[in-house]
Amino acid sequence: MGSSMIRCKIEFYIRENELTLQGFAEKCGLNRGTLSAIINRNPPRNISVRELDRITQGMGLPEGELYFLYVEECLMQSAPHWRRVKPFLLRCAAIGKLNCIKIILEILADDLSNIQGVFVTAEQMFEQGHQEASGLLYQCVIECEKYNNSERLAISCYRLFQLNIGQDAGGNLRAALRFEPYRRGLPVQHRLDALIELIKIYFSVHNWEQLESLADELIEQSQAVYTERERSKRTSNPSRAEPIRLHKPLIRYFGQGYLCKATALQKMGRYEEAKEAINFYADLSWLEPANDEEVKQMLQFQEWATANSFTQDILMGHQEMLEPYVDFLQSHPEEILPGLVTIIQSANQYHFSIDWILDEFADSISVFDQFTDVVNMERRLRFAIQYSIYCVRRGRMKEGMESCLKALELSAVTNNETHFGDLIKEFMYARKAGLEGGESFLSSKL
Known part of the structure; x- marks a missing residue:
């Protein structure tokens, strides 16, 4: 029925517009013989998706207008053939015909031998940036895969995890737990x-134990790759398997592992252990960076090690390190937001004034709202909370409440419930303090 309907539409268009077969073929950019075989041969010649697109354009129809009829002609009346199915799926993804993809997947799922083709096509869609469409195919693989230890099952779950990551911390955590x-x-x-x-997500919800565990796993896996590479260099057997090709330089994975481990230890108050972890990524020259990009990354980790060494000292209450840390932040603007979070947290814990530092970085603080990635949204939330604490304890009630409300707003945007307890405690502290204007300001804002 599908091919007959497409053929009927073509014939009707030709008659209605008083065209010859040659004239319509030229309008579509097709060979006359090809078009004749599609219309006149019995049974009709199969139409490729490229030819269908040209015919649709030649008839002046919207892109993909004939796709539902093509699904019937291509799949529902005969066994699906990947030579036609894959290009059609990719075109549907490109123009957003997701309903057509769903119909095709229902048919393909009836024969499990199709699942490898579905997976390969999903990977191609993912690489091309067709996220929603690729998600449909990955879900099909997950539902049809027979073996729990299948690599394509693991990759499909990973891709869905990647597709589900956004600004919603709660949603990100649920996606992480599923994956x-x-x-x-x-x-x-x-x-x-x-x-x-995964590390980024557990950082955002303050699960430091899991963060440390994942960082250890990242270091372990990086070490395994390094060991295998060193073994490959020493072997004289040219037939050995091709070395593992990583998406990023190995130096980055090692550095991230130790950096995240140090962060987790710091958050748990284990500052001396954190310093030991920092020493590991302060010097990654033993990995022998092979090009300018790897040298650049090695130097970046050195800078982060310097910054985070300052962080440990500040969090341990060493106020004599404030001035050199401020100098460091001024020459490294990308560190200002996390640096101020550290400084204000220490000021609240050890009860010292940092007004001069806040004045120094007033311009930088005013543009924090421009940072909208997951990690910096979490930092902005922590800064708002700590700044609220700082202001309320110094009697700057209005300023403190404004920052507290800002933190509540960020918590809602990111769906991050981790900080709600801190916020409520601060509201209670403000109420108990009974400072002039505090309660009335809060009630007017709510």
Whole structure:
């Protein structure tokens, strides 16, 4: 029926517009013989998706207008053939015909031998940036896969995890929990990237124990790749398997592992252990960076090590380190937001004034709203909370309440419930303090 309907539409258009077959073929940019075989041969010649697009354009119809009829002609009346199915799926993804993709997947799922083709096509869609369409195919693979230890199952779960990451911290955590059981089934080049993405999520929800565990796993996996590479250099057998190709330089994975481990230890108050972890990524020259990009990354980790060494000292209450830390932040603007979070947290814990520092960085603070990635949204939230605490304790009630409300707003945007307890405590502190204008300001804003 599908091919007959497409053929009927073509014939009707030709008659209605008083065209010859040759004239319509030229309008579509097709060979006359090809068009004749599609219309006149019995049974009709199969139409490729490229030809269908040209015919649709030649008839002046919207892009993809005939796709539902093509689904019937291509799939529902005969066994699907990947030579036609794959290009059609890719075109549907490109122009957003998701309903057509869903219909095709229902048909393909009836024969499990199609699942490898679905997976390969999903990977191509993902690389091309067709996220929503690729998600449909990955979900099909997950639902049809027979083996729990399948690599393509693990990769499909990883891709859905990547597609589901956004600004919603709660949603990100749920996506992480669904994916985590499958991460060990990933090939190592994907597993390293997956660990970094999981680390970011557990950082945002302040699960420091899990953060440390994932950082240790990242270091372990990086070490395994390094050991294998060193072994490959020493072997004289040219037939050995091709070395693992990572998406990023190995130096980055090692550095991220130790950096995140130090961060987790710092957050748990284990500052001396954190300093030991910092020493590991302060000098990564033993990995022998092979090009300018790797040298650049090595130097970046050195800078981060310097910044985070300052962080440990500040968090331990060493006020004599404030001036050199401020000098460091002024020459490294990308560190200002996390640096001020550290400084204000220490000021609140050890009860010292940092008004001069806040004045120094007033312009930088005024543009924090421009930072909208997951990590910096979490930093902005922590800064708002700590700044609220700082102001309320110094009697600057209005300023403190404004920052507290800002923190509540950021908590809602990111769906991050981790900080709600801190916020409520500060509101209670403000109420108990009974400072002039505090309660009336809060009630007017709410």
